[in-house]
Amino acid sequence: MSQKILLSSKEIHIILHRLACQLLENHLDFTNTVLIGIQPRGIFVAERLCEILKTKYGVAHIDLGVLDITFYRDDFRRGDKTLEATKTKINFLIEDKNVVLIDDVLYTGRSINAALTALQSFGRPAEVELLTLIDRRFSRHLPIQPNYRGRQVDAIDGEKVKVLWKENDGEDIIYLIKK
């Protein structure tokens, strides 16, 4: 097994700021827009973006939710392990709102498909967009593409993209791991 650094701490920092600016360009003051981080790893991206938008760009208030997709996944009973759920916390209505779904890595698209189904339990949004930090090309099982992407990566099936965060793993860094 070998691993190489895909993005360093500094590069992640720059990319997050760029993504925050892109969100700002489309959603201005976020009065009719909500951010939803997908559990378990998308929440770190969502929280960082939220913080940048508030502290650097003076956005007064952003609705930020976290969504667990376990009960909506299409691989229930298909693997060896029981799928373990995590917390969902969406304290606002998404009816007629612009929703930005946020995840760390877009791979097959199945997680996002489950997230879109899960979202229906919270109302009918006006529009749903997708933001991912890493977009793995050539690996989609479903016709799903991000509206905002941090970095596009060519990775083959045996490889794994691992995103680490300072608040959870001690440092901000993204690896490409070859088996």
Add this chain to the structure above:
Amino acid sequence: MSELSVHHLLGIKYLKETDIQLIFETADHFKEVINRSIKKVPSLRDITIANIFFENSTRTKLSFELAEKRLSADVLNFSASQSSVTKGETLIDTVNNILAMKVDMVVMRHPNPGAGIFLSKHVNAAIINAGDGAHEHPTQALLDSYSIREKLGDVAGKNVLIVGDILHSRVALSNIFALKLQGAQVKVCGPKTLIPKHITSLGVGVVSDLKTGLEWCDVANMLRIQNERLDISYFPTTREYTKQFGVNKELLNSLDKEIVIMHPGPINRGVEITSDVADSKQAIILNQVENGVAIRMAVLYLLASKIK
């Protein structure tokens, strides 16, 4: 630990402490789901569940059925009184006929102790015991402990008093197993005739005086006098039972702390518990019912994920 150590839920006796924690953690997530405006998830969309009830039930049957529907399972309902069982069909034949229609899980209530265990050895489906005679009622014990955990933060270290007909109660036995497994202290209280002879071998204390028991406990679980199971007279009159083992407001007010009152239902108001207690803030009887759906969703989800 991320999966159950068992393939069936036949009794608390067969569970490990980690199984109970996993069920509770999963139930937390389902509780959030059932408080949404859209209360349904698609997890069990390819699972068919038969609810087979050889004995009457209102809340358990409704609770299981609701849990199954909230998980998007297909549900078959069967009650023995309207079936071929009255024509002499055996239990295995009845269930195998139902399974021939491609059923994956069976929720069963039966008047005979061990019916679920017997069935699990002879048919190829995940079995959930919804009460087998005077033996066990595992989902009730799980939702009782879950409700204590929700109200008091933890089950470990708490003193729980179970009052009433311990001899005929499957709720009492399952509760004793579950509470002991989680590190709570348990005492039982009731007429001597309704306390099993060797109950202390389960690590349970016995108190004969209700007030002494209530002063000791953090939680009192008031059981119903099961008149349908009382084949002989175990106490002189209902009035005398109420006088010695019924909880009323004055009795609770005379204690130096506020204890939590639980009841598995159905309540005989004015017998084991008065209306003013049952409807008071101290009683978490309706929370138990709400938690019952979340607990059953968790059990169904975790067992279904082990069906290959």
